[in-house]
Amino acid sequence: MAWSVKLFTNPRGDSPIKDFLNKLDDSSHAKTIKIIELLQTHGPALPPPYSKKLVKDIYELRTSGQIAVRILYTKYQNTFYLLHAFKKETQKTPLKEIQTALDRKARLI
Numbered sequence: 001m002a003w004s005v006k007l008f009t010n011p012r013g014d015s016p017i018k019d020f021l022n023k024l025d026d027s028s029h030a031k032t033i034k035i036i037e038l039l040q041t042h043g044p045a046l047p048p049p050y051s052k053k054l055v056k057d058i059y060e061l062r063t064s065g066q067i068a069v070r071i072l073y074t075k076y077q078n079t080f081y082l083l084h085a086f087k088k089e090t091q092k093t094p095l096k097e098i099q100t101a102l103d104r105k106a107r108l109i
Contacts, residue, residue: 003043004079005036008104017071020085028067032085035061036071039080054093058083058101072101074108081108 007017039046052060061071068088073080083101
């Protein structure tokens with residue numbers, strides 16, 4: 001089955017995910033793109049440590065290394081929507097980051 005990946009865009013047409021990715025150093029950017037490609041290839045079968053369910057329909061793509069990147073996403077039909085991205089700085093995913101993803105999801109579907 002073919003999976004597609006779409007980046008969240010706000011009403012002005014800006015993509016916070018794209019902006020975030022463009023600000024990463026080359027190594028972190030490459031790792032993050034690779035994880036997104038794995039999601040596109042494997043879909044919901046993408047195992048930990050690459051993907052993890054957080055709440056309801058919100059999942060987390062995970063990279064490790066000097067900079068730990070997290071991308072929160074949801075699935076609707078055959079499409080993954082990347083909703084929010086941030087650099088991980090704490091052990092648990094902060095609730096404000098999850099809430100941002102939930103708010104953006106509500107605008108999509």
